[in-house]
Amino acid sequence: DIVMTQSHKFMSTSVGDRVSITCKASQDVGTAVAWYQQKPGQSPKLLIYWASTRHTGVPDRFTGSGSGTDFTLTISNVQSEDLADYFCQQYSSYPTFGAGTKLELK
């Protein structure tokens, strides 16, 4: 199994800040990585696929980057509605997810 590690379970930020959430794969997955946002009581929503392609309707303040084993989701000009859990997922082999990073207000 390919293990996806999100080393920060929690991250604190302020409205207007820029924050980067990281994810590391246990082996090379190329760019077969997606990112999801999940708000309390809701199902996850696709933000990014192929590591850097924004899904339809996703604001351009969300940017994905990386390849190989190291990936980053950057949120510029954080808004209050961005406070949520974020999960990375690889699909180089059968899908596996990171444990998630909760983005909170400072």
Next chain:
Amino acid sequence: QVQLKESGPGLVAPSQSLSITCTVSGFSLTSYDISWIRQPPGKGLEWLGVIWTGGGTNYNSAFMSRLSISKDNSKSQVFLKMNSLQTDDTAIYYCVRARLTGTGYFDVWGAGTTVTVSS
């Protein structure tokens, strides 16, 4: 409007089986693969398996012995059946529209159905 909606029993006794139905609208099961993903309370996401447009299936090896996914294209329904449930199978179960041969990324999610395994 593209939607998926799960319906399940809510409560399942230990050692019993689980059956969940996913009803889709706004697209055809002959055009998109459907995966099942679950999320235990307060935890991360776990891929269970996929049913492809042609009806073939692929399962997470951890569940292969007790999981079955099937569908009825004419009714736009996908079915999950899992046997021998234990308390650690307590989770929200999601059906999701899958891209890239069904084990890629997931672009539309159902609201999920909560399953509690308890006596």
